[in-house]
Amino acid sequence: MKVFVTGHNGYIGPHLLELLKREGHFVAACDLDLFEACKIASVVEPDITLKKDLRSLTVKELEGYDCVMHLAAISNDPMGNLNPEITYSINRDGSIRLAELAKQAGVGRFLFSSSCSIYGKGETPDLDETASLNPLTAYAISKIETEKALTAMADDGFAPVFLRNSTAYGYSPMFRIDLVVNNLLACAFSKGEIRIMSDGKPWRPLIHCRDIAHAFVALLNAPREKVFNKAINIGANEENYQVKDIADKVQQLMPAARIVFTGEVGNDPRDYRVNFNLLYSLLPDFRLEYSLDTGMEHLYQELKRIHFSAADFDGDRFVRLKLLQKNLSKIL
């Protein structure tokens, strides 16, 4: 098939490119390369590369593709808070425009990278796709408003699908440490401290970044009628963890590391445990490649391989917010 990917040079994108090329698909990809400094290994290149802002793509550039996989975004809450207008401009308005162009160009399927963070402060312990949404940030609001607008565009020729991804972790050639598991593990590895910023109690559904890529590929291959216009939580029921559980697992890997509660964020209001039954009922053969244990062990080995240091932990290279601040002029 012919697939158009946005955000292929982000954290999840390189895994997706590798899986798509391994399956023999033709891939065009668009990315502004805001975070190229974070590269720690080589990546699989697309057949066509468009190094440009997704907001300036044209219908012509999208013609002839079977599917758009839309990952490019301002991809977390702190970056969203830095400048909410940019988050709305790229994540919401840019995504809606891209979907309109894709529809005009005759692209049949549009896989949108949404997020479980739209559940915000979960009201029930086991949130499925019908749960009420309690967005707490510009980032989460931008994802909800995009889902709403794209749902209204669905018709016989255009099938949007919303991947409500769990919080990602694990090794990627375009590494980042501003995600909870990577942060705890990288800090313990480089500084000997497991720094918990909240009280450790909030729940988070977790997923290896490569498993998000697997989900995109599975949803590309799924029968249209099964996934048409559906929002689907991406993760697994047994992969919901409290932050303190993650810290315990880091300590099992590195017994000499000390657990420290910094209290920086007090009671973290983002607290949600998610139900993933729909994913497995729609795609009965879908399985995660990694559990938190195997994904953390793998990342630990990779941190050793790249000699990840305290300077790496404190520096700008692996923190999206810091790199974005340097590159802000590219997206204003």
Ligand SMILES: NC(=O)c1ccc[n+]([C@@H]2O[C@H](COP(=O)([O-])OP(=O)(O)OC[C@H]3O[C@@H](n4cnc5c(N)ncnc54)[C@H](O)[C@@H]3O)[C@@H](O)[C@H]2O)c1
């Ligand atoms: N990482 C997670 O935990 C997670 C969880 C749930 C959902 N998601 C969603 O998955 C997607 C990918 O996440 P990620 O972790 O790979 O993010 P990332 O920040 O690592 O990568 C995003 C990529 O998008 C590109 N980009 C940003 N704005 C652009 C623009 N205007 N034009 C062209 N390119 C642009 C950046 O250069 C970057 O390469 C995002 O939509 C994110 O919201 C991520």
